[in-house]
Amino acid sequence: MLHRLFTRRISSTHRAGKRFLSASQAAQPASSANIIRGNSEFTDPQRYFEDDDKTGIVVTLKDKKDALEKALGVFDKYGVSLSHIQSKPSKLCEKSKAYDFYLDFERPFTDMCIRNVISDLSKISKNFTIADPSEVSCFPTSFYDLDKTGKKILSEGDGIHEADHPGFRDEEYKKRRDFISELALKYEMNDKEIPRVEYTDAEVGVWQHCYSKFKKNYTTGAVKEFNEGLAQMEKYCGFSEDNIPQLEDISQYLISKTGWRIRPVGGQLSQRDFLNCLAFKVFPSSQYVRHHLVPEYTPEPDVIHEVMGHVPMFANEHYADLSQMIGLASLGCPDHYLSRLGTLYWFTIEFGLCMEAGKRKAYGAGILSSFGEFDWCFSQDRNAPKFFPFDCEEIAENHGGFPNSSVQPYYFISESWEDARKKIGEYCDSIPRPFNVSYNEETQTIEVDRKIKGSY
């Protein structure tokens, strides 16, 4: 039985790409363990931790009154002090209730008394693994670290490379877009204001075209909270048919309402950089406007997508929490988990649908800022898209290959967006990381329960 459990554990962690050692491997001589660690993609396996002599262990214990007490007694017996303890319901033993305990102690894995601890623990636990911290990537921990993030756009003009799009051939448009991007690239997090853009008549014309049509869609297809947020934007942030709102005004309002702010960016960020910003309650937003010849389509996120699609929901504290949860989970998480978080983000924040009073409604920005996507996902046509119930594991594991330049072939509908938020929270909690993070709003820093070596 124990062997089967180890096999399952190794299999699941291998799938996740996480390097854990099974109990039998952990009991091997240090040289063998070092060989396993030597497979790490990093040349210096623990370079991100100051405490090189710290070891992390995951112990699975039955949900019994004295189970934890017995396990902790083993550490007492060998005089090993724990520096961190955290528990999560175990996925390993679905039928019989059990918990995974993440324990850190200030001794190297090679220490002889740790071998004794491991040997004793193996007799009382359903499973245990040694967590190798070598896969931890460095990540921003200060609000001001986002200055570096905001300047790393994927590549200049990356979003308008579609040769059949008018923006690709229009030199004047590209010059204008670059000018607005440059304003964002110069922006620093401690600047007094986000630069205001004086939009041209052509740009305002594109906005006008979109604004009135979007509002019609919202009355029938957007969740209640989106319409409430939009009403606030119209009242306090300059949203109107004739005016493209300024990011500065939106940001000031959001700061007072939910603590979120906007950070202007000059183009698309990498998935990791983008998600990392959300941890700090910062939403990266472009400021340029799509090409006037194709006002209903843009090959890249423009200010219309950002402020019409995303911003109204950020006025709702609980919805904003959903974005921050994904952001916090993205900090230092392994690449394969990052792409799963990106997929969850895609099918919720971008293309999320949910039920509201028995009707299907949209809360995803990609639907609410696109005429084609909106019509498609609410179409009664028999060729219309497929709809599936919202399931985090299913989405994250099996739907990473979504299209990003055409309408979605399928959507996931949750009971409500709060239900999606709850399930994503549980998914984020289940991501194995050898440390925990939280955001301190007062100091605008990420607090990590292990010291990170070096600077971001």
Ligand SMILES: [Fe+2]
């Ligand atoms: Fe978006």
